[in-house]
Amino acid sequence: MSVLLEVQNLKKYFNTPKGVLHAVDGVSFKLERGKTLGIVGESGCGKSTLGRTIIHLLDSTEGKILFEGKDITHPTKKELKILRREMQMIFQDPYSSLNPRMTVERIIAEPLLIYKQYDSKEETYKRVRELMDIVGISPRFADSYPHELDGGRRQRVGIARALALEPKLIVCDEPVSALDVSIQAQILNLMQDLQEEFGLTYIFITHDMSVVKHISDNILVMYMGIPFEFAESKELFKKHYHPYTKALLSAVPIPSIKYKKKPILIKGEISSPINPQPGCRFALRCPYKQDVCLQQDNPLVELSPNHFVSCARAREVNDV
Amino acid sequence: MKEKLLEINNLTVHYVVENEVVQAVNNVSITLNRGETLGLVGETGAGKTTLALSILRLLPDPPGRIADGEIIFNGKDLLKCSDKEMRKIRGEKISMIFQDPMTSLNPVLTVGEQISEMIRLHRKVSRTESTRLAVEALESVGIPGERYLEYPHQFSGGMKQRVVIAIALACNPELLIADEPTTALDVTIQAQVLNLMMNLKKEKNTSLILITHDLGVVAETCDKVAIVYAGEIVEYGTLEHIFNNPSHPYTVGLFGCIPNLYQDVKRLKPIPGMMPNPTDLPVGCNFFERCSSRMDCCKEKKPATIEVEPGHLVKCFMAGEELTGR
Numbered sequence: 314m315s316v317l318l319e320v321q322n323l324k325k326y327f328n329t330p331k332g333v334l335h336a337v338d339g340v341s342f343k344l345e346r347g348k349t350l351g352i353v354g355e356s357g358c359g360k361s362t363l364g365r366t367i368i369h370l371l372d373s374t375e376g377k378i379l380f381e382g383k384d385i386t387h388p389t390k391k392e393l394k395i396l397r398r399e400m401q402m403i404f405q406d407p408y409s410s411l412n413p414r415m416t417v418e419r420i421i422a423e424p425l426l427i428y429k430q431y432d433s434k435e436e437t438y439k440r441v442r443e444l445m446d447i448v449g450i451s452p453r454f455a456d457s458y459p460h461e462l463d464g465g466r467r468q469r470v471g472i473a474r475a476l477a478l479e480p481k482l483i484v485c486d487e488p489v490s491a492l493d494v495s496i497q498a499q500i501l502n503l504m505q506d507l508q509e510e511f512g513l514t515y516i517f518i519t520h521d522m523s524v525v526k527h528i529s530d531n532i533l534v535m536y537m538g539i540p541f542e543f544a545e546s547k548e549l550f551k552k553h554y555h556p557y558t559k560a561l562l563s564a565v566p567i568p569s570i571k572y573k574k575k576p577i578l579i580k581g582e583i584s585s586p587i588n589p590q591p592g593c594r595f596a597l598r599c600p601y602k603q604d605v606c607l608q609q610d611n612p613l614v615e616l617s618p619n620h621f622v623s624c625a626r627a628r629e630v631n632d633v
Numbered sequence: 634m635k636e637k638l639l640e641i642n643n644l645t646v647h648y649v650v651e652n653e654v655v656q657a658v659n660n661v662s663i664t665l666n667r668g669e670t671l672g673l674v675g676e677t678g679a680g681k682t683t684l685a686l687s688i689l690r691l692l693p694d695p696p697g698r699i700a701d702g703e704i705i706f707n708g709k710d711l712l713k714c715s716d717k718e719m720r721k722i723r724g725e726k727i728s729m730i731f732q733d734p735m736t737s738l739n740p741v742l743t744v745g746e747q748i749s750e751m752i753r754l755h756r757k758v759s760r761t762e763s764t765r766l767a768v769e770a771l772e773s774v775g776i777p778g779e780r781y782l783e784y785p786h787q788f789s790g791g792m793k794q795r796v797v798i799a800i801a802l803a804c805n806p807e808l809l810i811a812d813e814p815t816t817a818l819d820v821t822i823q824a825q826v827l828n829l830m831m832n833l834k835k836e837k838n839t840s841l842i843l844i845t846h847d848l849g850v851v852a853e854t855c856d857k858v859a860i861v862y863a864g865e866i867v868e869y870g871t872l873e874h875i876f877n878n879p880s881h882p883y884t885v886g887l888f889g890c891i892p893n894l895y896q897d898v899k900r901l902k903p904i905p906g907m908m909p910n911p912t913d914l915p916v917g918c919n920f921f922e923r924c925s926s927r928m929d930c931c932k933e934k935k936p937a938t939i940e941v942e943p944g945h946l947v948k949c950f951m952a953g954e955e956l957t958g959r
């Protein structure tokens with residue numbers, strides 16, 4: 314298996330009136346071709362910022378991004394143009410990301426026209442029809458406008474547009490969060506089918522643990538810009554070493570009355586990472602907090618094979 | 634014998650927009666006992682909020698109109714109450730929590746004042762006493778009393794939602810209606826808020842109608858469940874009925890749609906298609922188009938409600954079939 318994307322110690326800071334906001338603060342991972350990396354965490358933890366920085370919608374503050382082995386951290390204009398077609402994004406709210414004045418057909422054609430993919434209009438629109446077929450939108454919607462479509466179909470349009478230029482990597486930012494579960498399942502299945510058919514690699518951003526478990530090969534748990542835990546999906550749901558991951562997973566309501574579990578209630582909530590102090594950013598809410606937690610930053614450590622945790626007391630707490 | 638608090642009979646609610654009639658709630662019947670929690674589950678547009686607003690008589694009118702039915706609360710039909718009586722009931726006897734906490738908080742008043750104002754509106758107490766009660770209410774939802782003088786924008790989403798809960802519970806209502814109270818919150822905060830709501834509810838023996846689309850939340854909080862589809866209750870029963878023996882194809886479908894944390898499935902089983910347009914409901918079963926067990930008769934007429942086991946109601950022809958050993 315070959316690595317498509319590698320991110321090394323990636324950081325994205327924003328200057329705000331109150332100080333420097335560490336939205337993404339040292340994320341590293343490797344993502345293999347054809348696989349899905351799930352990124353989970355609560356609102357404001359930096360998931361979208363990470364995704365946008367990787368595909369160069371935002372400039373990184375520090376760190377490296379390697380795509381197909383090549384350093385693309387600071388691409389030239391020409392390189393960026395190529396990258397823009399190889400990396401695409403699908404958004405949570407397809408409504409605000411689709412031009413309301415364009416028809417479905419035109420929206421999907423847009424990237425093909427910008428990149429002058431075909432010589433003739435006929436060829437372009439033939440490809441558009443093909444894309445509509447691939448994502449399951451009936452041709453009778455070709456002349457509809459986004460507001461005339463329901464959420465599920467709008468998301469299909471967003472997916473068709475992302476697929477148009479045959480990208481290698483797609484960053485999916487909460488693509489099903491706004492959909493009802495019956496429609497959500499339709500879209501998740503479609504995304505899995507497309508991945509298989511076109512060998513796509515996904516970064517799948519979500520705050521829904523059940524969805525991320527279902528769709529991902531590997532999962533990265535983030536908290537206030539910091540990667541807290543990284544493991545294979547199956548492994549992570551069996552063993553979670555970080556006290557935050559434990560709390561997060563225990564808080565997920567299970568749609569079954571057979572598993573009665575008590576959520577680990579943690580106090581307080583995620584605060585904004587402006588001028589953060591050194592030490593673990595979860596410490597103030599953590600039931601296992603000791604002085605050592607605030608004394609130093611904690612890099613990701615491989616606690617068991619291919620399972621990484623950033624917690625000063627991980628060994629003690631988990632008895633490993 | 635449990636004491637009945639709310640009984641809704643054959644409620645039908647329409648919105649009339651530009652010569653079209655949106656059939657938002659169709660012939661819905663519900664009973665709720667004191668201290669019980671009823672979960673109303675269904676997808677967007679199923680009619681959950683409309684049902685809740687009807688109970689409080691807060692439907693936007695026009696276009697909303699209660700076409701038929703009765704809502705008996707404490708033995709009294711709310712649909713026959715005067716506006717004045719209704720104002721007294723709202724807040725004093727029945728409170729509602731809306732999905733977005735910001736819509737129910739006033740941005741220019743401190744959170745403390747908002748709670749104490751609510752108390753003074755419904756109880757004859759002095760200003761000092763209402764302030765004391767408001768501080769108590771804040772602390773009951775885990776917010777330190779000294780934050781009384783802060784404004785909503787100084788609070789995070791979870792804290793704001795807790796203030797909304799404090800306001801809703803300040804007057805000890807007998808019935809609390811919560812419309813997706815935690816949908817906008819992160820799971821760890823959701824766990825805090827649900828835990829708090831359930832504790833307060835238990836303490837005061839409040840009845841609760843919890844509107845949600847999350848079957849996980851239902852499993853953790855509800856005693857009874859109503860599955861709503863295209864304005865109808867297609868299945869109704871105790872938590873055990875719905876989770877151990879889901880009997881309407883839509884309910885069964887819902888369970889197949891959600892990825893499970895404790896079970897690996899390679900592929901989800903989506904329900905194909907979409908909910909029918911409520912301005913143009915079919916003659917037969919509303920779920921016909923999407924149903925995997927449909928029969929010819931389902932297209933021609935609407936199924937009646939069948940009691941498949943005591944207290945477990947299902948609106949489906951198949952449900953009866955199964956009972957007779959299909």
Ligand SMILES: Nc1ncnc2c1ncn2[C@@H]1O[C@H](COP(=O)(O)OP(=O)(O)OP(=O)(O)O)[C@@H](O)[C@H]1O
Nearest residue numbers: 327334336355356357358359360361362363585586
């Ligand atoms: N353009 C910006 N300027 C300043 N701060 C920003 C900007 N964009 C994001 N942030 C901040 O960066 C942090 C991470 O935000 P981000 O949107 O990446 O979070 P997220 O994990 O995607 O959250 P959500 O689940 O709510 O989408 C937040 O504190 C946010 O307020």
Ligand SMILES: Nc1ncnc2c1ncn2[C@@H]1O[C@H](COP(=O)(O)OP(=O)(O)O)[C@@H](O)[C@H]1O
Nearest residue numbers: 648655657676677678679680681682683696911
């Ligand atoms: N003010 C309104 N005017 C017209 N139609 C409405 C109005 N409010 C809701 N509806 C319609 O009524 C139906 C039920 O909506 P609602 O009660 O909000 O469902 P839910 O809360 O289950 O999502 C939907 O078809 C919706 O579009």
Ligand SMILES: [Mg+2]
Nearest residue numbers: 360361362486
């Ligand atoms: Mg985001």
Ligand SMILES: [Mg+2]
Nearest residue numbers: 681682683812
């Ligand atoms: Mg609603």
